[in-house]
Amino acid sequence: MRNLKVLSLFAILVASIGAIPAFAQSADITVSTDKESYSDGEVVIVSGQVNEMLGVPISLRVIAPNGNIVTIDQIDIGSDKTFSVEITAGGNLWKAAGTYTIEASYGLTAENTSTATTTFEFGGSSGGKPSTTIGVDGTDFLLSYSITGGKVLSITPDVAANSLVIAIEATNDGQLTITLPRALIDALLPDGGDDSFFVLVDREERDFDETKTDTDRTLTIAFEEGAEEIEIIGTFVVPEFGTIAALILAVAIISIIAVSARSRLNVLPKY
Numbered sequence: 348m349r350n351l352k353v354l355s356l357f358a359i360l361v362a363s364i365g366a367i368p369a370f371a372q373s374a375d376i377t378v379s380t381d382k383e384s385y386s387d388g389e390v391v392i393v394s395g396q397v398n399e400m401l402g403v404p405i406s407l408r409v410i411a412p413n414g415n416i417v418t419i420d421q422i423d424i425g426s427d428k429t430f431s432v433e434i435t436a437g438g439n440l441w442k443a444a445g446t447y448t449i450e451a452s453y454g455l456t457a458e459n460t461s462t463a464t465t466t467f468e469f470g471g472s473s474g475g476k477p478s479t480t481i482g483v484d485g486t487d488f489l490l491s492y493s494i495t496g497g498k499v500l501s502i503t504p505d506v507a508a509n510s511l512v513i514a515i516e517a518t519n520d521g522q523l524t525i526t527l528p529r530a531l532i533d534a535l536l537p538d539g540g541d542d543s544f545f546v547l548v549d550r551e552e553r554d555f556d557e558t559k560t561d562t563d564r565t566l567t568i569a570f571e572e573g574a575e576e577i578e579i580i581g582t583f584v585v586p587e588f589g590t591i592a593a594l595i596l597a598v599a600i601i602s603i604i605a606v607s608a609r610s611r612l613n614v615l616p617k618y
Contacts, residue, residue, distance in 0.1 A: 375397065375398045375399075375461050376395060376396070376397045376398075376405070376451055376452075376453045376461045376462070376463045377395045377396050377397075377463050378393065378394070378395035378449060378451040378463040378464070378465050379393075379394060379395060379465050380392065380393055380394075380449065380465060380467050381394070382467065383467055383468060384467060384468035384469070384470075385436045385467060385468070385469050385470075386436075386469075386470050387436065387437045387441075387470065387471070387472045388435065388436070388437045388492075388493075388494075388498075388499075389435075389436050389437075389498055390433050390434070390435055390436070390494070390495075390496075390497065390498050390518070391433070391434045391435070391436050391467065392431065392432075392433055392518060393407065393431065393432050393433075393434060393449060393451075394429065394430065394431040394432075395429070395430055395431075395451055395463065396428055396429045396430070397424060397428050397430075397453055398428065399428075400424065400428060401453070401454065401455055403453070403454070403455060404421040404422055404423050404424065405421065405422040405423075405424060405430050405451050405452070405453050406419075406420075406421055406451070406452040406453070407419070407420045407421070407422055407432065407449065407450070407451050407452075408449070408450045408452075409434065409447060409448070409449050409450075410447065410448045410449075410450065411440070411441065411443045411445075411447055412443050412444070412445030412446055412447065413443050415440065415443075417438075417440040417441055417447075418434055418440075420432060420434075433495065433496065433518070433519065435493070435494075435495070436469055436472070437472040438472055439472075441469065441471070441472040442471055442472050443471060444469060444470050444471030445468070445469070445471075446466050446467070446468055446469075447466065447467055447468075447469050448464055448465075448466050449464060449465050449466070449467070450462055450463075450464050451463050451464075481502060481503075481504055481531065486530075488528050488530065488531040489528075490502060490525060490526065490527065490528070490531075491525075491526045492523060492524060492525040492526065493523075493524045494515070494521060494522070494523045494524070495521040495522055496517055496518060496519040496520050496521015496522065496570070496572070497515050497516050497517035497518050497519065497521050497570070497574070498515065498516050499513060499514070499515055499523070500514040500515060500516055501513070501514045502514075504531075504532075504584050505578075505584065506584050508580065509532070509580060509581050509582055509583050509584050510532075510578050510579055510580040510581065510584065511527070511531075511532055511578070511579045511584065512576060512577075512578050513525070513576065513577040513578070513579070514575065514576055515570065515574060515575065515576070515577060516575075517570055517571065517572050517573055517574040517575070518572065519572050520569075520570070520571050520572050521569075521570060522567055522568060522569045522570065523566075523567070523568050523570065523577060524565065524566070524567045524568075525565065525566055525568075525579075526563050526564075526565045527563055527564050527565070527566065527579070528562065528563050529561075529562055529563055529564065530562075531584065532579065532581045532583070532584045533564070533581050533582065533583060534580075534581040534582050535581075535582050535583075541559065541564075542581075542582060544557075544564075544566065544579055544580060544581055545579075545580040545581075546566065546568055546577070546578070546579055546580070547576075547577070547578040547580070548568065548569075548570050548571075548574055548576070548577050549574055549575060549576055550576075550578075553568060553569070553570075555567060555568045555569075566579065
């Protein structure tokens, strides 16, 4: 009887030992970013790989130079054991400039979690949306925007075409939200009412969402991975002839009329 008890205890002990790895299981992990430094509003592409599938997501934290956590996320792992996520650098929590740290953790328990880290440099954020200044006809206009799935490379006015041409680098499907000052570009009917903008993504017409105020119009435009250009076409982009230019044009026209009339008088026969 005593031997039976000993054997039973031994069996329980073996079973317990065999169950431990299921709870202590962990896997190695790597993490990196697509660049070493970023400016306000740029997209940070974070990617990595694990060597074993545990059935749980990656826990991701981005830590500012002052120790504050600016981003927390959970990322699913693909069937190829890789993961990726896009984070926009900027906003109220990203005001500090310096070295930011990314921590990626993976495991079933806190005691048996693998953690990988990487760092990148960031120049600090103004706390608001990314913005750019465009100079047209001697006037500077501030454009604010936000973008997911890529980054804005440049914004160029095309006065002749009454449009803004926005060069982008689309690493994934995403959308651009941009606020357009009416003084810079607008789409108006002959009676002064609002008309609709015409939007092209890589020269193909695209629907968009819009909100309006008395001073600006905000457009949200979707695009696909690999897109390179968004063009917003209105009825004017800062009229080519400002107030002074218009006066100069009027004086020029009057002068031409006067000269033409005088020339006609000079060539008329005298009796």
